[in-house]
Amino acid sequence: MRNTMVLFAFLLAGCNLKEKQTVLETSTNDPLSSWQEGPTKQAIIDFVTNTTKEGSVGFIPPADRIACFDNDGTLWSEQPLYFQFAFALDQIKVLAPQHPEWKNEQPFKALLEGDMNTALAGGEKALFEIVMATHSGITTEEFDNTVIDWMTTATHPKTGKHYNEMIFQPMVELLSYLRANGYKTFIVSGGGVDFMRPWVEHVYGIPPDQVVGSSVKLKYDTLNGRPVLIKLPEINFIDDKQGKPVGIHQHIGKRPVFTAGNSDGDYEMLQWTTTATGYPRFGMIVHHTDSVREWAYDRDSQIGRLERGLKDAAIYNWKIADMKRDWKKIYPD
């Protein structure tokens, strides 16, 4: 079950597209105008003010202002399926004509017949095959284009929005607010790094090299006389749970001072951030409590399960961003 969830996690991540700037220009002078006044918003402002004021006890030099954000469920929605998994399912249909054998092979046969239960009955192995069929055997450039094409065309079954319109406006404001105060913002997601990079720069203002995620191994090769990188059907790194502090160290090389997540997949990243000494640290959990404007789920959810995080939030002083209570709006207009 846990490995299955890891693989699920690997399947998925944020979403928004190059051609479209969905980040709102706020019409007020409040950089966090989509946040309700209250303790969560105040805690954010107090932390940033304290850590950026020269001479303050909690001052953090700009070079150490490292802020890490989970993506799925933290910067955008993740229900009813991680969006990267929706991408993978759509890609199976796109690729089917090139794979006549799929008509007789599970999990592809069931997927193509729209029978999700049978397809996923194969558990971890079935998930692995779906991921690898859609995320390998292709050059990195071709994969980029595939992701961008999907983002411009696919729509979410519940909202009818493009997936790239389902980012969280309050979090986009938080990213901008941190950067305006000298913080360097990173995504640290269980989702595939190659799935996120084609669009995150435009949507979140986070350049590709500041995205840490799961990945497959790559092979440097030559195709029609041109050097290419081929995505191999072999996992390179799973950036989830204990993997998040590992990914942070391997990629960023510094311990964050600010971290936001939403599920138990972010527990170790939050712990790694907020148990460090020397500087003030800020940990935040986005709690999905709004069944009307978004979704409400935590301890019992297969997607974005949040159990340990809620239990231990008080111990570590992690702030809860309660979507229903703390956010004036969910998505950009």
Added chain:
Amino acid sequence: MRNTMVLFAFLLAGCNLKEKQTVLETSTNDPLSSWQEGPTKQAIIDFVTNTTKEGSVGFIPPADRIACFDNDGTLWSEQPLYFQFAFALDQIKVLAPQHPEWKNEQPFKALLEGDMNTALAGGEKALFEIVMATHSGITTEEFDNTVIDWMTTATHPKTGKHYNEMIFQPMVELLSYLRANGYKTFIVSGGGVDFMRPWVEHVYGIPPDQVVGSSVKLKYDTLNGRPVLIKLPEINFIDDKQGKPVGIHQHIGKRPVFTAGNSDGDYEMLQWTTTATGYPRFGMIVHHTDSVREWAYDRDSQIGRLERGLKDAAIYNWKIADMKRDWKKIYPD
């Protein structure tokens, strides 16, 4: 032999220290004042001017101005041994009291007796044991401190300088010049990423998250109630040869437009950079031609071997920075 060299490469990388600012303030208005006037310097200036002038045919938007630099032999010296290997050898002596068994075990016995030939007679296996004995079984924080301690105390056998004083002043100027023109500068080195990060920010102006290098696997664990990352005796990634384009993609996620290297370990990185389409590209090879002020070596050297790069430089239009001819000075004063 090749694997041995890969392991050698893994052992080593750049060097300079936190407490000491060795980057020279230039006293002229020429940002490349340590470069002799001539075709190499002119090619650099022409490229940067052309790619940063709005409206120019070769204009590159700031987000795509990615510049990658090898470290050993490109940003600092690497003779007579990669500096990270000198660090490893010194660490064997430091760690010996905790390892009484080394008195009877090769390659440690020979190393402790100063008999390098016998120590290295064990080939790849001996090298692997030296690396892992000094680069694993330790937390990432402890390793950082060890590197910094070594940098402040160790000196180079030929120059008597601290290793952190043997960076190349013309290259430091080039890094600054590129950044002043909106380029984001990265190190992409076969050396260990954890060996480079504690000091590169101060010396080269390159923050830790913009350093791509070789690494061991890490384990997230708890030590005396504190979360730690333990460096494991298992290679995670070798950032050399074909590994360099792979490391660039996994870490940076964009194809560079500017790359500098000095050895055949940089061949694929140069090729990956300069065969890309869409923008102008610049590839440069630092050629070690100055036996008086530094070292002179290329095709026949075990360290920093440069054979394919010289042979194919004209095909790919890679510029040669000839140290003797093109550099007014080698090290900062």
